Amino acid sequence: MSEFTLRLRRYDPESGAAPYWEEHTVDLEPHRSVLEAILQARARFDGSIGIRCSCRAAICGSCGVRVNGKPDLACHTHLDEAHKHSRDGVIEVEPMGNMPIIKDLIVDMEAVHWKKIQRVTPWLIAKQPVPEREYVVPKETMIDVTQSMACIQCGACVSDCLSMEVDPEFIGPAALAKAYRFVGDPRDDQHFERLQDLAEDPHGIYDCTHCFACIDACPKGVAPMSQIMRLRRLAGSDHGIVDANNGARHEEAFVSLVRRYGLLNEAELLPRSYGGDSPLAKFKPSAQKELVSSLPAIGKALLRRKVTPAALLKPHKLAHSDLQQIKKIYETVEGREERFELNPYITGYDEELEGADAAPAASSVGGDGQPSAEHGQPGQTPGGSPAR
Amino acid sequence: MPAHDVLIIGAGLAGQRAALAAAEAEASVAILSKVHPVRSHSVAAAGGINAAIAIDDDWTEHAYDTVKGSDYLGDQDAIEIMCSEAPKEAMHLEHIGVTFHRDDKGELDLRAFGGASKKRTAYVADITGQAILHVLYEQLMRFHETVDRYEEWFATSLVLDDDGHCAGAVARDIRTGAMEIFNAKSVILASGGNGQCYKPTTNALICTGDGIAQAYEAGAPLMDMEMVQYHPTTLAENGFLITEGARGEGAHLLNSERRRFMEDYAPSKMELASRDVVSRAEQTEINEGRGVGPDGQGIYLDVTVVPRKRVLESLREIVNIGRDFAGTDITREPIMIRPGQHYIMGGVKTDVDGQTPVAGLYAAGEVACVSVHGGNRLGANSLLDTLIFGRRSGEHAAARARSMAMPHAAASRLREDVEQIASIIGRDRGGRRISEIKDELGATMNEYVAVYRDEQGLTKALEIVRRLQDESSGAYIDDRGTVFNQDVLGAIELGYMLTCAEATVVAAIERKESRGAQFRTDYPERNDADWLKHIDITRGEDGSPQISDSPVTITQWEPEERKY
Numbered sequence: 001m002s003e004f005t006l007r008l009r010r011y012d013p014e015s016g017a018a019p020y021w022e023e024h025t026v027d028l029e030p031h032r033s034v035l036e037a038i039l040q041a042r043a044r045f046d047g048s049i050g051i052r053c054s055c056r057a058a059i060c061g062s063c064g065v066r067v068n069g070k071p072d073l074a075c076h077t078h079l080d081e082a083h084k085h086s087r088d089g090v091i092e093v094e095p096m097g098n099m100p101i102i103k104d105l106i107v108d109m110e111a112v113h114w115k116k117i118q119r120v121t122p123w124l125i126a127k128q129p130v131p132e133r134e135y136v137v138p139k140e141t142m143i144d145v146t147q148s149m150a151c152i153q154c155g156a157c158v159s160d161c162l163s164m165e166v167d168p169e170f171i172g173p174a175a176l177a178k179a180y181r182f183v184g185d186p187r188d189d190q191h192f193e194r195l196q197d198l199a200e201d202p203h204g205i206y207d208c209t210h211c212f213a214c215i216d217a218c219p220k221g222v223a224p225m226s227q228i229m230r231l232r233r234l235a236g237s238d239h240g241i242v243d244a245n246n247g248a249r250h251e252e253a254f255v256s257l258v259r260r261y262g263l264l265n266e267a268e269l270l271p272r273s274y275g276g277d278s279p280l281a282k283f284k285p286s287a288q289k290e291l292v293s294s295l296p297a298i299g300k301a302l303l304r305r306k307v308t309p310a311a312l313l314k315p316h317k318l319a320h321s322d323l324q325q326i327k328k329i330y331e332t333v334e335g336r337e338e339r340f341e342l343n344p345y346i347t348g349y350d351e352e353l354e355g356a357d358a359a360p361a362a363s364s365v366g367g368d369g370q371p372s373a374e375h376g377q378p379g380q381t382p383g384g385s386p387a388r
Numbered sequence: 389m390p391a392h393d394v395l396i397i398g399a400g401l402a403g404q405r406a407a408l409a410a411a412e413a414e415a416s417v418a419i420l421s422k423v424h425p426v427r428s429h430s431v432a433a434a435g436g437i438n439a440a441i442a443i444d445d446d447w448t449e450h451a452y453d454t455v456k457g458s459d460y461l462g463d464q465d466a467i468e469i470m471c472s473e474a475p476k477e478a479m480h481l482e483h484i485g486v487t488f489h490r491d492d493k494g495e496l497d498l499r500a501f502g503g504a505s506k507k508r509t510a511y512v513a514d515i516t517g518q519a520i521l522h523v524l525y526e527q528l529m530r531f532h533e534t535v536d537r538y539e540e541w542f543a544t545s546l547v548l549d550d551d552g553h554c555a556g557a558v559a560r561d562i563r564t565g566a567m568e569i570f571n572a573k574s575v576i577l578a579s580g581g582n583g584q585c586y587k588p589t590t591n592a593l594i595c596t597g598d599g600i601a602q603a604y605e606a607g608a609p610l611m612d613m614e615m616v617q618y619h620p621t622t623l624a625e626n627g628f629l630i631t632e633g634a635r636g637e638g639a640h641l642l643n644s645e646r647r648r649f650m651e652d653y654a655p656s657k658m659e660l661a662s663r664d665v666v667s668r669a670e671q672t673e674i675n676e677g678r679g680v681g682p683d684g685q686g687i688y689l690d691v692t693v694v695p696r697k698r699v700l701e702s703l704r705e706i707v708n709i710g711r712d713f714a715g716t717d718i719t720r721e722p723i724m725i726r727p728g729q730h731y732i733m734g735g736v737k738t739d740v741d742g743q744t745p746v747a748g749l750y751a752a753g754e755v756a757c758v759s760v761h762g763g764n765r766l767g768a769n770s771l772l773d774t775l776i777f778g779r780r781s782g783e784h785a786a787a788r789a790r791s792m793a794m795p796h797a798a799a800s801r802l803r804e805d806v807e808q809i810a811s812i813i814g815r816d817r818g819g820r821r822i823s824e825i826k827d828e829l830g831a832t833m834n835e836y837v838a839v840y841r842d843e844q845g846l847t848k849a850l851e852i853v854r855r856l857q858d859e860s861s862g863a864y865i866d867d868r869g870t871v872f873n874q875d876v877l878g879a880i881e882l883g884y885m886l887t888c889a890e891a892t893v894v895a896a897i898e899r900k901e902s903r904g905a906q907f908r909t910d911y912p913e914r915n916d917a918d919w920l921k922h923i924d925i926t927r928g929e930d931g932s933p934q935i936s937d938s939p940v941t942i943t944q945w946e947p948e949e950r951k952y
Contacts, residue, residue: 012869012871013871014869014870014871031713031715042823043821043823043824044821044823046866047821047822047823047865047866047867047874047875047878048866048867048868048869048873048875050872050874052423052427053593054423054427054429054592054593054594055427055429055431055432055592055593056592056593056626056628057432057628057629057709057713058708058709058712059431059432059515059518059705060423060426060427060428060429060431060432060592061426061427061431062423062424062427076712078712102563102871102872103869103871103872104872106872109424110539117529118529122526122529123484123485123526123527123529123530124484124485124523124526126483126484126485130483132479133441133479133495134479134482134483134488134495134496135482135483136490136493136494136495137490137494138490138494139489139490139491139492139494139497141490142487142488142489142490142512143489143513143701145487146487146489146512146513146515146701149487149512149515149518149519149522150513150515150518150704152426152431152518153426153522181487182485185485185487187485220708221708344700345513345700345701345704
């Protein structure tokens with residue numbers, strides 16, 4: 001047994017008082033969960049501590065909270081880990097973000113999370129005719145969608161979604177992961193319609209900023225952002241959906257500029273995102289309109305020396321040898337017969353990363369100056385490092 | 389006052405399936421649950437759902453396995469219905485979107501499970517319950533115009549009309565504290581079991597026997613309450629469930645000699661004998677000093693013999709549980725488990741359409757006892773039970789509604805419940821805390837009403853339960869508020885748990901033989917001559933449990949010796 005001190009965010013909506021912090025010290029073994037600690041505090045000291053909880057085993061999704069500022073399930077966070085990551089030795093527990101607080105650690109999931117789930121037509125629209133027995137579908141497809149089926153609707157990803165903080169209308173990581181569950185399901189009849197709907201919605205798939213917060217937050221390995229990226233690839237590359245939000249064009253411009261220059265060329269990115277993937281895009285009315293409306297931002301960027309007038313006219317470009325390396329990455333990725341999707345249910349990949357025997361992806365992009373491991377790594381070409 | 393043809397209390401698999409079936413039969417439906425539907429404990433069902441869908445399988449074989457698994461206490465008419473309707477139900481689930489895993493041909497894959505003579509268990513990795521529950525909830529969202537959902541409402545009592553027919557229920561909106569009568573032509577209880585009477589248990593904190601106690605209170609009999617399943621593989625550390633799917637995929641059980649001891653107990657089925665048999669074998673190994681771990685109270689479950697890729701795609705949840713809750717990588721080393729409370733075979737006595745002897749009151753799922761599980765439930769039959777009898781209850785209640793007027797639900801019950809809650813909140817500080825009483829109940833049940841039982845221990849348990857009942861009536865709470873007052877609900881739940889526990893202990897004392905999950909060391913043999921019957925418990929005038937019995941329905945399988 002060890003002692004752990006919790007600092008709980010309390011809020012009683014009936015008191016008229018503002019939220020406050022309250023500390024309780026509990027006795028538990030270090031590998032017990034933060035939820036057990038809260039329940040012990042509730043059992044011993046104060047029965048009025050409000051938290052939703054049920055299964056204690058990270059499957060019901062009730063106890064989403066923030067522990068030391070990070071979203072997780074209270075039952076899925078060990079006390080010793082939480083203690084280690086605490087600011088001052090006291091484990092801080094507060095309600096999730098992006099959702100209104102009802103009482104103590106209980107938030108209004110209905111008002112935000114479930115509303116968004118309902119936005120994505122969250123049920124199978126079955127292909128007709130319905131067979132007498134089961135739909136015969138490839139084995140891999142069902143294992144594939146298991147990753148998004150594994151979502152327990154805890155709201156941890158919604159809690160810390162940065163895009164949602166800026167745009168509360170953003171459909172968000174949980175609901176979009178749910179959408180992939182249907183788009184990836186070969187029994188569903190409306191893949192195109194679903195994708196078009198989510199691409200054309202200004203708060204849809206292109207509203208995500210790739211910040212990875214939802215992947216970090218998810219206690220079940222659903223990797224919502226990865227599901228959003230898969231929806232984009234399906235929408236843009238496979239179904240050729242060019243949306244009115246310029247999301248697909250923006251991605252296309254990104255890819256072709258990096259292919260050409262090895263680096264992003266911001267001066268070209270904006271016009272191409274709006275006018276299409278061509279050097280002439282800036283002369284198209286749609287791009288010019290956007291350029292004019294962006295003048296204040298461009299002016300600010302110049303003033304703050306984020307860009308120089310020279311760079312606007314003459315884009316920076318990698319040295320030839322480095323550019324060749326970039327090209328090879330493109331060739332490798334585009335040369336694959338099938339698109340590689342990182343789905344741990346199929347690859348077991350995330351386990352390997354944690355294992356003792358080398359972490360392929362991590363070491364080749366390691367920013368700590370360590371040389372990459374000698375043995376062959378995926379994506380690494382012999383003879384010269386692509387890292388700058 | 390909201391009024392519906394059918395009111396369903398509980399929104400796990402049985403409740404949601406009942407709601408969808410009743411709505412499809414064009415009844416007006418309300419479904420009410422103390423937690424959001426996807427938090428229901430059905431979410432934790434891991435391994436799968438049994439259905440004889442393989443070409444070489446037949447529902448009668450499934451039925452026979454179930455009868456044998458029940459130690460012949462299951463009612464065979466009900467078992468026949470469940471098993472014969474299973475394939476259609478599994479296909480229905482598949483058609484509405486459950487992502488059952490496929491074989492190489494793209495057809496439903498089936499895995500082996502305990503007590504089954506064939507591979508018969510359809511599954512979604514090891515999150516089958518979660519997948520089905522979430523898909524049913526998708527359907528509830530789809531039919532939101534025909535099914536009214538009352539999420540986070542806590543039912544406090546059933547309401548009877550002057551004729552003693554069920555006319556609705558009283559419930560409290562947890563978020564606001566508002567109390568209301570829900571008038572209904574029929575009420576379907578689908579609020580789950582009472583596993584929280586035990587500590588440790590695989591069951592969620594919400595499994596407090598609310599519906600069992602409410603039905604008992606309303607005069608409905610409880611049946612087979614002595615039959616409490618101990619699951620063979622719960623985490624030694626904290627009682628969390630490790631799915632039987634692990635053994636279905638080939639994992640071994642090992643004792644301290646690193647030997648597959650099941651060869652001594654069930655030489656042909658080995659680890660896949662029925663759960664009561666495996667749990668007893670484990671407990672015997674532990675009692676005879678061949679347990680593992682620092683206190684010798686564990687058994688090893690060795691999953692490393694299952695190919696790693698297979699584990700990662702089909703047993704992923706227990707990989708997570710091993711890693712997060714026991715610090716064990718189950719793909720590389722054995723994990724320590726032991727038998728732990730898992731399921732209540734007994735419950736509110738119903739017929740094959742979910743009807744209880746109280747007119748207008750139905751029950752389905754773990755809250756109910758049809759009885760399809762008898763003395764011991766087979767793995768992957770509980771999901772099936774919830775869905776088949778949930779659907780049948782919903783259909784029957786909807787049909788019943790067509791031929792009757794809305795019954796009268798008197799407001800007096802609402803007033804009583806409002807007053808009762810006010811009186812709990814107003815209790816003086818003194819006496820014991822709710823949590824202390826609950827802990828003592830859990831420890832008592834786990835010590836005396838577990839895998840092995842005897843008269844002396846059971847009598848002691850009954851004394852303790854009755855003392856706790858007294859103590860609970862004065863136990864105080866801290867929360868005086870109305871918004872999300874979980875404290876006062878905890879006090880009410882404690883009362884429900886004590887009611888269930890009392891019925892369990894009384895029935896276990898009554899049954900003087902060993903059958904299924906009830907193993908009496910003082911009566912170690914099965915005794916068909918005297919005890920091939922159900923024990924029914926009804927609430928007497930003075931509130932004490934009254935014991936009676938009812939016959940077991942036998943259609944085509946005469947009792948024989950059980951060997952695995």
